[in-house]
Amino acid sequence: MRPRVILILVACVAVAVSAPWIGGALEGESGEFILQSLRIPRVIMACLVGATLSLVGACYQTILANPLAAPSTVGTTAGATLGALVAVLAGSALGGMPGGMPIVAVFAFVAALGVSLFVAALAGSGRARVNDVLLAGVAISLAAGAVSAGLQFSADELQLYAAIQWSLGHLPQVGYRGVLMIAPFVAITGGVLLSQTRALQSLAAGEERAHSQGVNVARVRSLVLGVGALGVAACVAWCGPIAFVGLIVPHIVRLSVGSSRRILLPMSAVMGAAFLVACDTAARNVLPGRELPVGVLTAGIGAPLLVWLVARRK
Amino acid sequence: MAAELSFNRVGVEISGKRLLQDVSLRVSEGEFVALLGPNGAGKTTLFRAALGLLRASGEVLLNGRPARQVGGRERAGILAWLPQQALVTEALSVLDLVAGARFRFSESRRNAESAARDALRQAGAEVFADRIVSTLSGGEQQRVAVAALLAQEAPLLLLDEPANHLDPAHQVSLYRLFGELWRAGRGVLCISHDVNLLSHVGDAAAVRVVGLAQGQVRFETSYTDADLPGKLGEIFGIHFESVQAGSRRVLLPGAGV
Numbered sequence: 387m388r389p390r391v392i393l394i395l396v397a398c399v400a401v402a403v404s405a406p407w408i409g410g411a412l413e414g415e416s417g418e419f420i421l422q423s424l425r426i427p428r429v430i431m432a433c434l435v436g437a438t439l440s441l442v443g444a445c446y447q448t449i450l451a452n453p454l455a456a457p458s459t460v461g462t463t464a465g466a467t468l469g470a471l472v473a474v475l476a477g478s479a480l481g482g483m484p485g486g487m488p489i490v491a492v493f494a495f496v497a498a499l500g501v502s503l504f505v506a507a508l509a510g511s512g513r514a515r516v517n518d519v520l521l522a523g524v525a526i527s528l529a530a531g532a533v534s535a536g537l538q539f540s541a542d543e544l545q546l547y548a549a550i551q552w553s554l555g556h557l558p559q560v561g562y563r564g565v566l567m568i569a570p571f572v573a574i575t576g577g578v579l580l581s582q583t584r585a586l587q588s589l590a591a592g593e594e595r596a597h598s599q600g601v602n603v604a605r606v607r608s609l610v611l612g613v614g615a616l617g618v619a620a621c622v623a624w625c626g627p628i629a630f631v632g633l634i635v636p637h638i639v640r641l642s643v644g645s646s647r648r649i650l651l652p653m654s655a656v657m658g659a660a661f662l663v664a665c666d667t668a669a670r671n672v673l674p675g676r677e678l679p680v681g682v683l684t685a686g687i688g689a690p691l692l693v694w695l696v697a698r699r700k
Numbered sequence: 701m702a703a704e705l706s707f708n709r710v711g712v713e714i715s716g717k718r719l720l721q722d723v724s725l726r727v728s729e730g731e732f733v734a735l736l737g738p739n740g741a742g743k744t745t746l747f748r749a750a751l752g753l754l755r756a757s758g759e760v761l762l763n764g765r766p767a768r769q770v771g772g773r774e775r776a777g778i779l780a781w782l783p784q785q786a787l788v789t790e791a792l793s794v795l796d797l798v799a800g801a802r803f804r805f806s807e808s809r810r811n812a813e814s815a816a817r818d819a820l821r822q823a824g825a826e827v828f829a830d831r832i833v834s835t836l837s838g839g840e841q842q843r844v845a846v847a848a849l850l851a852q853e854a855p856l857l858l859l860d861e862p863a864n865h866l867d868p869a870h871q872v873s874l875y876r877l878f879g880e881l882w883r884a885g886r887g888v889l890c891i892s893h894d895v896n897l898l899s900h901v902g903d904a905a906a907v908r909v910v911g912l913a914q915g916q917v918r919f920e921t922s923y924t925d926a927d928l929p930g931k932l933g934e935i936f937g938i939h940f941e942s943v944q945a946g947s948r949r950v951l952l953p954g955a956g957v
Contacts, residue, residue, distance in 0.1 A: 587800040590792055591848075594783065598751050599852060600776030600804040644832075646796045648809070 440658020469497025575617025
């Protein structure tokens with residue numbers, strides 16, 4: 387393994403391991419509670435969400451042959467936002483969900499998955515070209531956004547505030563419930579996507595070349611979109627849409643260790659995890675007495691970092 | 701059973717425009733077929749029909765079975781394609797790109813990379829193994845693309861203007877390599893705009909030349925046919941003059957008819 391890859395791996399592990407101890411002093415019983423029940427589960431959650439968003443982003447950029455592709459490109463985020471808004475508006479009438487699941491998470495998950503699977507089905511039809519899939523994703527995102535705007539118009543102030551708060555992305559939680567809820571989806575998504583590494587490597591050389599080399603392009607595209615949407619929908623449903631991780635981190639990885647999918651895909655997951663942990667740690671410490679929404683920092687840190695890497699590229 | 705690709709009365713129509721019409725053609729292992737014709741004759745379209753990249757009427761058969769019923773990996777084990785288009789612009793290494801062409805094999809990464817290095821050596825491109833594809837010149841990229849073609853280890857090769865972007869020395873060495881592959885038993889269907897390069901594959905009398913124009917096969921003959929210049933003149937609309945250069949016959953495109 388190349389020294390640079392090892393160095394980055396070590397740095398990412400160091401970020402994740404040290405993050406729970408960064409912040410206010412941990413003393414006595416309350417310190418123990420903060421560490422065990424707040425910070426550690428929050429770091430684990432950030433690792434799962436960051437790894438999923440980034441891995442899915444790297445895979446979407448390959449199958450859609452577009453450097454601007456991200457989980458939001460195929461409507462996942464817009465669908466989740468629409469679902470969450472419906473839940474916020476209907477929340478009081480619906481009451482609790484079976485199993486004590488938060489209504490917002492359930493609605494966001496179902497809507498995100500529904501919208502994304504529609505695009506995945508289109509991609510798997512065989513006739514759809516890559517640009518058709520991108521256009522369908524963008525069109526569905528716009529349609530879902532328009533419906534969401536219409537719903538916000540009819541919401542009262544409290545409902546609107548809850549919707550906006552959700553849409554900024556958040557990781558705070560108590561205990562491991564959220565981690566346990568999304569872990570199976572993250573595991574399935576990660577396992578299936580990494581199993582497609584060889585097909586994605588072939589696809590990186592072009593869709594028609596990959597087809598001639600034996601890759602069933604329509605099937606791989608549909609599988610990656612569908613399974614990617616599963617993991618992203620679970621993450622977004624629980625944490626809200628966290629901007630830019632799925633778009634920026636794969637580019638940072640590519641500029642750091644190259645484009646071989648054998649390295650790019652697992653390293654996107656690792657660096658995505660470390661990146662979100664670092665942003666979340668900064669989000670809870672940067673302002674005294676209050677937290678910034680983590681989505682503000684992912685874009686605020688990630689975008690300049692990407693610009694810097696592009697600028698120094700030879 | 702020898703691998704075989706055959707087209708029976710194949711037609712392709714896109715957006716109301718007929719690109720191929722009643723094309724019948726066959727190439728098997730151990731055969732070298734050169735496909736000649738003017739721009740827009742339908743040569744590349746025929747390759748795309750063979751690969752299932754577009755829908756065609758008539759029959760496209762791979763080893764006697766309709767190509768549409770042949771799975772992707774199985775097809776890749778019969779046909780390998782060298783497209784006209786340039787390679788990727790993404791920052792992929794040459795070794796990764798060539799190893800990626802071995803998708804049809806279930807093998808370890810070590811095996812794939814070892815086979816990729818062999819293919820690069822065969823294509824005279826082993827010095828580029830650790831380079832990024834997009835940093836290579838057009839000619840160097842074409843040699844890497846040939847290595848990817850060889851790495852697939854398919855018995856039938858579809859070559860779409862393989863000498864594109866190459867200097868004369870590399871054009872000749874590439875056609876000699878295709879000649880060696882042909883003599884080793886591969887079947888070759890080769891689109892070429894330079895009919896004289898075909899003389900470098902060896903055993904010119906055994907090379908079949910198929911002339912395609914306006915989506916139809918206009919003639920099929922041997923490369924040594926004395927009337928080949930006249931037949932080429934008809935499909936290209938230009939006079940070809942035959943000149944003897946040592947043991948080789950050279951066809952010179954001359955004044956317009």
